[in-house]
Amino acid sequence: MTAPTRPTRERRAGELTPRELGRWLWRQLTSMRTALILLLMLALASVPGSIIPQEGVDSVKTSRWQNDHPDLTPIYEKLGLFSVYDSAWFSAIYILLMVSLVGCIIPRTFHYLRAIRAAPPAAPRNLTRLPDHASYETSETVDDVLTRARAALRDRGYRLRPAEDGSDAVSAERGYLREVGNLLFHLSVVVVLVGFAMGGLFGYRGGVILVEGSTFTNNLTQYDDFEPGKLFAAEKMGAFSFTFDKFDVEWQATPSRGVMARAFNADLTYRETPDSPEETYDLRVNHPLSIGDTDVFLIGHGYAPVITITDGNGVTIFSGPVPFLPQDQTFLSFGVVKAPDSETGQIGLEGLFYPTFEFLEGNPVTVYPNDLKPLVSMLVYTGDLGLETSAQSVFALDKTNATQVMQDNGKPLRLDLDLGESATLPDGLGTVSFDGVKPWTRIQLSQTPGKRIALVGVVLALVGLLGSLFIRPRRVWVRARRSGDVTIVEVAALDRSGGGDVVPVLEELVTELQAHQGKENA
Template identity: 65%
Template structure:
């Protein structure tokens, strides 16, 4: 009863009344929620956060091997990190730039920038047409101001102010002869600063559009080409790794072909950089179209070959030992250069040999190539990446190599799940160690392995990026906009002149004030120079009073 008695008169139990639309006061409807969400998405703060997120999201793509760049390296990474692999696959970290979450950030950034820039563009357009603001009532309250007296009439002072400010490219306010502001001049400049800000943000959109066009209509692929080997023909089947855009078709490949005739390589032999390639270049012969005249080109790092809309880059090199495998019948079951992939800067390389046609059993070999072999402290190693004393050391396998299962296999991986290690008389797995020119017989009359020599190979990256000119234009626009926003200072100037009478005679009091809208600028020198110009008229003998 006490609670009832203490309630104010007119109190009604229950929820507060709605507004007639089914909502209580303070609740957001669908329209209000949509407007609030749109304002948040299109704010400059959100655009900056999304830009930072896009930069952070691109980091895994440069740290973690990517399927569309080097699928073999991805396979090795998965083998070395079996516990992390399922997590990374679920997150799409092996193909970052094609993942849904990366695309979501990309699209949100585009929407945010467009929604932020369009309204600001209309505001800027209105500001361009607007006159400078009227002169404040009390110029002495501005941080940078001064005053002086002169014998000139106020109209002459204001005319001189218009002349001086006009030469300094200020925009002048047009005032009515007898209306407010008729005793002063109001001027403003620095509109390019806001244009620079807008241009910078527009350039970000241009860059993103350029990359989007390249990602949709372009492609990127990699292939290893043997020196003096088979020529490369630009078709999808010729690539080791291929990442085409969503709208790139098989008919969009430029119909060129090329072969590598020679490969020049220079190594540093002294100092801390010994063993590093100082330069390497491939001499290639190419045809832009079948039947065209053959042309030559020296392909070097950062000097790609452009054929039509396609660029060919030289990005790596390595060795392919020439290995011949004879089976138990003396027939050649495998012969030719075998690409071995470098695993470290010394070019110690891994590779496999598969001889499925060998009889009576299939033969498989997997092992290491040492370009310049040495035995140091009981361990084999290579002392220098150049070919000096090459040796191959490979473990031998026989039986089912999994080649008849119908499951595609990498040429760089030997499936040993169903194979049997080839053992010697002591029960140890046979290891074939061969210097160049040597042959070793396999036990059990299974055949022999010969190390014929070494043939170099080069890795090239071939790409078609139709939006690169647009992206370059965006970068140039960004630099121009950034320079404009950094170095252009938006300023306002007011000059007021009025007649005053004093004990020592009459004159014209001139007040001058400046305002730097960007903040932080020291306008003392600018103010002094402006006053000097105002008082420099031939008929304007002036004397400072304050």
């Protein structure tokens, strides 16, 4: 007894097998239209990264933005908008674009390779139907005409079609480098993508704020923010260090935006390794310092008021420069000062720094970004400031469990201190003094392993683009046939790129052939 067999389902018209469906999806993904759509999507996806503060670029600015927008922050975090370029959806678009471009470019690469090696096509049957042609009669034999035509075209750099027995025409073509340009341009896209992918996977980017006179050692604990690649290895970080010696700013007055920094630079002293000799470098915007595989960039600056806080017993519990963050082009800056535990408790200051303080129409402003008349204006808090929380931002003051210090009239105490002034806090809390001002600079350090590969890709793209734009491929045919006692010679030329004038080429070749005919007759 045989087992019953399952009836086979008939395939409906238009139904695709899994293999055919996969092939159709691959063709759709690797089409030029899909590549252009994905490229547009990648450009649109990059917009939030340029508008919304990014954790990997400036974690301090991101933290402040989150504090100012508590309702939007949870939504943006779920969408990954604070780290756009590391988000899953951005990576998906990038990977799909790369696959689409590779799948689109590789077949075209083989097509261009075949075109580069291909021989010129055979001569059309009727050359006189081409737009640019000429003809004349001569008493020379057909073989003599074709031999001289081959020599003349070869001397002009044309590639000739191999001679065939019984052929009455010569086929020649030049401008094959245009196809090389197309090939280079398409391959360069892949090279650039590989370079960027290597930089994103094996590189890193970090930032640190340094006050004048401070030293930075290249290890993870020294960074204010650090964004490694997915395959980054910490042991590949260089063992260099540098000291921020001096900072110079050149100010310039503009009619529309007031006084602005025209140029600024930081003088550094650095060592590539602990045993290397010291070297100096003038770090400027767009002039990074390269130490091994790491680039050091100068991307911002500001002021760090030097604040000293003593407790009620006269013991200094905090003293040093505190970086304040600029709020606008006048360098009105915001910052906080946190003093650790003492017998009278923790003390926190929060307020503004005015580089050049003035009262205009009853409002406190800074009229000049340089520190000509500095003043700090700060509110005072005491109690539990959450200083034990390591994740707390140095530019934010946790006031959840703190108490604001008030005046006798019930108003918040605000300390307005000119340079060199000090103030006594109520209730025996201690004193606060404003002792000086130091500049700080924001340094960005990055390691991008694939940048040279990407640069090579960009150069190849430019070379290929120039070749495809300015090299004109041209084809020339010469046919000779005997008619009675004379040989009729037909010459035609064709510009394959369109819009090119081949009449001079045609006239020059015909003139040379006829000139030789005149010598023979003489």
